[in-house]
Amino acid sequence: MNILDFNLPLVALLPFAGALLAAYAARFNRLAAAYTSGAVTLATLGLLTPALSLPFSGETLIQSWTWIESIGLHFAFRLDGLALLFALLILVIGLLVIVYARYYLNPKDCMGRFFAYLLMFMGSMLGIVLSENLIQLVIFWELTSITSFLLISYWQHREDARQGARMALAVTGAGGLALLGGVLLLGHIVGSYQLSDVLAAGDVVREHPLYLTTLGLILLGVFTKSAQFPFHFWLPHAMAAPTPVSAYLHSATMVKAGIFLLARFFPVLSGTPEWSWLVGGAGLLTLLIGAYTALFKHDLKGLLAYSTISHLGLITLLFGFGTQMAAVAAIFHIINHATFKASLFMVAGIIDHETGTRDMRKLNGLLKYMPHTAALAIIASAAMAGVPLLNGFLSKEMFFDQAVSASHASASAWMIPVLVTIAGIFSVAYSIRFIHDVFFNGEPIDLPKTPHEPPRFMKVPVDLLVIACLAVGIVPIYTVAPLLDVAVTGTLQSTLPQYSLALWHGFTTPLMMSLIALSVGALVYYxxxxxxxxxxxxxxxxxxxxxxxxxxxxxxxxxxxxxxxxDKGSYQHAAFWVILASVVMGVGGFMTVSAPLFGERALLPVDAVSLLAGLTLVIAAVLTVAWHRRRAVSLIIIGVVGLVVSLAFVKFSAPDLALTQLSVEVVTIVLLLLALYFLPQTTPQETDRLRLGRDALLAIVSGVAMTLLTLMVLTRDFAPISHYFIENSVPGGGGSNVVNVILVDFRGFDTLGEIVVLALAGLGVFAMLQGLKLPAPTHNQEGLAWNSDNHPPIMQTLTRLLLPLMLLVAVFIFLRGHNLPGGGFIAGLIASVALIVQYLANGIDWTKKRLKIDMHWAIGFGLLIAISTGLVSIGLGYPFLTSAFTHLHWPVVGEFEVASAIAFDLGVFLVVVGATVLSLVQLGKLSKASHPAEHSTDSSAEKI
Amino acid sequence: MEILIAAIIGILTATGVFLTLRGHTFPVVLGLTLLAYAVNVFLFAMGRLTSGLPAVINPAQGGYTDPLPQALVLTAIVIAFGMTAFLIVLALKARGELGNDHVDGRTDGDLK
Known part of the structure; x- marks a missing residue:
């Protein structure tokens, strides 16, 4: 297997796994988290390395797996020049940030959380740049919004951090939603969500009537993420994050994700007037506003934040020009901005770390305290200002050149070079301020700490970045040129345009603009x-x-x-409206159908016994309501309803249901009796006649509606889908009780879900009753004291005798369940009744001493057995929960059939017993816990 | 017979709905129990009513009732029990935490 078949998804996903590892490592040693993150980043870089050479030889590496075919979602990754550039920026600057952060964070900060977030963020960014499928790209895009929220709010105790993070999430999250819309439209236009198809369909997209909508939605995503005017305001507030986060998010990653998308869709969406106006306009405004505002920020990071906004505007404007050469300049500036801005943020962090403030009105004359840092800052700021021999100069020259070219586009376009030069002037001014205000300009003013140089390795990342600035600025051909070439080719998806990286082009207009910017900028600062x-x-x-x-x-x-x-905060109110709404919708739905209300199917004759039973049920149900205020009485009467229902199941060929209903009935009544002990014995008279009348009316309407609905169905014939089950029950499932075979075999997965619900209900009951203390009543409603007899001896003796018999019945019902009415559910309920009767007759202490099975284990084992039966069939190459059966010949007994489904049914049995007994016994214990004083050996008033 | 079953379902629904809309926990639990009966019988009846033809394979038998609704209802009965247990314990917990057994945790009874 070739690593180039699968390494890209691993590159994007490894940091997520690494996040877990880093969080875990931090439990042992806070620095271990940093080292783990570094190692994970290196490993990710290592995974990417084998693929690095491909884009350079003009190949695009695509690794794709089908995910959800019907909506065009593939799990697909792509590595071309553009992806390569961004992946390298993300990983290399990420690595430097990790080294830096290891020294930056102070011992009180939780390292594990920080590095886990950082790695998750890194993975999300890699996912964006390496995605081939657009929907997948949006998923990673959203992940960056979420992880950056976590990073910005890392210092959760600070209000500004929380607010800044929330703002960033709201703005970028809303943009993400717009982007999703845009991408869906784009996929709709092209007919595919694969980037390869989309990139090849530029003409189709640009001529499509939905082009403008698509462009608008995608640009909303881009502009919010890349902090373009008018969405730029979130970025300065995100500066509440720890500085390594700012260095990472605002130089090479987060805000560059929008820029990346501009570059990605450049061949598809650009080249129209709409593109130029929207992208160019936003870029130009952002460039100006950012550069102007940066000069006036007294906070070091605030200055850098607005400077970032301005540089993002510059790159956006370049893409807005729409020419190939402008794209070259844009990509070049992406690289340069990432290097000098990351180093400047790190310098700001160092200064903050060593002096305790970032306020430039206090920071002065730091040169003599930290000369090394000062040197780094001076070089990086010079690059930011566009001073010759530094990387920023080269891309800024290209930018000015493009601005000049664009000035011929229309009558008023001459303003572009002018405005751009003004932005350049402010850019120079704030760069000078960053240096002059901090490192010169007199003495520091009451700093919280005495400044000194930071630890050696805190400066190393900055050293490396500054060296990169210099190397690119002085010998671009030997350093950045190949990377730039391949990235531009990847962006344009065509042949590389001719361009020159030479330092000297003669006395050209761009050079003049640079000189004006530098000299007037210095004047402005002065x-x-x-x-x-x-x-x-x-x-x-x-x-x-x-x-x-x-x-x-x-x-x-x-x-x-x-x-x-x-929602008025009232259950009664809500329940009323929910029921009313369902009745109205149900009835309304049938109003639109013109078919006759009832069908022609022949009805069964009514016999006297059924009629009598039916009347009993009706009377019992009505009495339950009529007497519902006397709770114990209504509870007994509702038992009659349950009994008649189980009789109905017997009558209509459903022996399994009858057995289940009967045993559930017993358990339910016991449960409700136990609970009733702790509740008032009567319900107060209701005084609101209007509400009573209203509820009664709704009840009658629902009842009539249900009756009609039932009759509508029952008077019509139907074609059941059960023939398959009946025909295959014996040959396929090995059992002649079709209901049981459906439960444990045909629809075994459903049953598994249902026993999980039951298990959760049992555990939920247990959890809720933990530590609950309720006042136990001492007297009943008539003022008589609760009976404090001992457990009646006759009942005790009888139940002890009955236990083995009842368990035997349970086993019998369980074993025959596959072929005759019975099975795990019913057997489980019978066994529960058998055990609960022991608790009832003999008390909890007595029974607990003799029954040492923890019901939690019963539940757990039950689920485990049920699931492993399913897994065994997977292991043997069949679908989940396929059952197998065979016939064994036992001496004396004769032929005996064994089906693997019986193991599944055993799981069902155990869960039912566990959940039922756990719930009831826990309720019983509650009554014990509520009588702490009077209890000793003769647990007298104990209700259970 | 079908009319009788339909009427029973109607009565169970009506009584269930009425009790479900009461203001105290215990009647609500009873109401939901009645509603559960109604729903179970309704689901069961969707397979049509047949007498004396249980879905247990037997060559001597002329036909079978529809086993699928039965399988659904069987688990529904057990789940309804689980829900009842959870609900009543929730009611107890509410009583313990709030000191009354009103569904909205109010102490002013049904005045409002």
């Missing part, structure tokens, strides 16, 4: 004080967060109003 005053007075008050919060609050209050108009 004259910053008057600008600051202007900004404080007019602009600083505009806070997008206020509008966002107002919108959010309005939304919450509207939804609350809607909810409250339905």
């Amino acid at each position: 004259r910053r004080h008057s600008l600051f005053a202007f900004h404080e007075r007019f602009i600083a008050q505009i806070d997008a967060r206020r509008y966002f919060n107002a919108l959010l609050e309005a939304l919450i209050s509207v939804t609350l109003k809607i909810t409250r108009s339905f």
Whole structure:
């Protein structure tokens, strides 16, 4: 098996597995989490390595598995040049961030949680960039929203972290929803969700009437994620995250996911005026707003946040130009921005870590305290400003060049180079501020800590990134060129356009623009004080967060109003409306049908006994209601209803049901009697006549509706689907009791589900009664004291004698169940009754001493046996729960049939016994627990 | 006979619904028990009523009743028991935590 057949999904999924590992490792040693994460990242990189050479030789690696064919969902991954570039950025910068974070986090922070989130986030990002299927891409996209929420809110105790995270999630989550819509439309237009098909169908998409809608929805996803105007406001608030998170999310990953999508869909969606206006317009506005605002942020990370917004705008604008050369510049700037911005965030983190503040009004003159860090910061900021010999200069030159080319597009397009230069000026100004304000400009002002250089390895990641900035800036041909080539080819999905990475192109317009930006930028910084005053007075008050919060609050209050108009917090109210709604919908549905109400089927004659039984049931049901306020009486009467129902099952050829109903009836009545002990013995008179009348009316209407519905069905013939079961019961299931064979064989999976529910109910009862103390009544309603007789000896003796007999009956019913009425359910109920009778007659203590089976184990074993029977058939190559049977010849007894289904039925039996006995005995114990004082050996007033 | 069964289902539904809408826990549990009977008999009746033809393979027998609704109802009966047990214990828990047995945890009875 070739590793190139399956390595891509592993690359995306390994970090998720690693997250568990990191969280687990942190239990032993907090640093172990960091090392584990590093190792996982290296391993992921190692898994990717064998595939790295393919895109360079012009191949696109696709690994695809069918998932849900009918909706076009494939589990499919793809590695082309663009995916390769992003995967490398995610992994390499991720690794550096992990090293950095190991030193950044302080001992109070939970390492396991941090690295687990970080790895999950990394996996989600890798999933986005490596996805071949678009729906799968959206799934990973949503995962990045969720994991980034966790990362931003990592310091949960801080309110700003929680709010920032919530805002990021709301904005990017809403965008994700729009993206899903866009992707679904795109898939609809192309007829496939596979990226290969979509990329090849650019013309079809662009000429389709739904193009604009699709583009709009996808761009909503892109702009929210990449913090483009007007959705940029979440990004600065996300700075509440720990700095390694910011360094990762806002340089190479999260916000670049939107940019990645722009690049991914560039061949499909670009090249139309709509694209240029929407993408270019958003990009240009974001570029300007970001660059302008960054200058006025006093918080180091705030400055970097707005600078990030501005650079994202720059990249978006480049894609908006729509030319091939612009795409080259955009990809190049993605790489450069990732390197210098990651290092700048790390520097900000170091400064914060070593001085205790990020406020540039306090931070001054740090050069002499941390010269090494200062050097790194200066180089990285220079790259950000676009100073020659650094990587930022090269891509910014290309950007200016594209802006100049775009200026010929229309009459007013001459503004583009001008506006772009203005953005460049501010970019230079804030870069200078980052350096001058922090490392020069006098002495620090009351810092919380005395600054000094950070630990050696905290600087190593920054060192490496800064070296990359220099290397790319000085010798681009030997460093970044191959990667850039392959990434551009992957983006454009066509041949590479001619471009030059040379440092010197002569005295061109772009160079002039660069020089203007650098010199005027320095001037702007020099004259910053008057600008600051202007900004404080007019602009600083505009806070997008206020509008966002107002919108959010309005939304919450509207939804609350809607909810409250339905849900008044009353069960009675809700139940009434649910029942009324079902009656109205049911009746309404039948109103539309024109067929006659009743069919022609011949009816069975009524005999006197049935009529009598029916009347008994009706009287009992009515009396249950009439006397429902006297609870014990109504409980006894409802027992009559149950008995008549089981008689009806006998009459109409359902012996299994009759047996089940009968034994359930016994257990239910005992259970309700036990519970009734702790509840008031009577229900108070209701005074609300209107409600009584209303409920009675609804009850009568529902009853009549059910009667009519039953008659409508019963007077018509039907074609049952049961012939298969009847014909195959003996040859296929090895049993002649078809009902039991259906339960344990044909529909065994359903039965498995049902015993799981029963097991959960039993355990739920147990859990709820744990530690519950209820006041036990000492007197009944008439004021008589509860009888405190001992357990009556005759009953004791009798039940002890009866136990083996009852168990024998249970075994008998169980064994014959496959061929004659009986089976695990019924046998289980009979056995439960047998055991419960012992508890009732002899008391819990006495019985517990002699019956040492823990009913939890019975439930567990039952489920285990039932499931393993199913697994055995899988193991033998049959579908889950296929039964096998054989005929054994036993001496004396003769031929005997053994079906594997009997093991399954044993599981059913055990679960039924376990859940039933557990519930009832737990209730009985409750009465013991509620009489702590009077109890000793003669557990007298004990009810059970 | 079909009319009798239909009437029984109707009565069980009506009484069940009425009790389910009461304000105290115990009648609600009784009401749901009655509703469970109604639903079980209804489901069972969907296989049509046949007398004396149990679905146990026997060559001497002329035909069989529909076994599928029976299998469904059999588990439904047991599940209904599980639900009743859970519900009544929930009622006890509510009584323990809230000090009354009103379904909404109110102490002012049925005044409202």
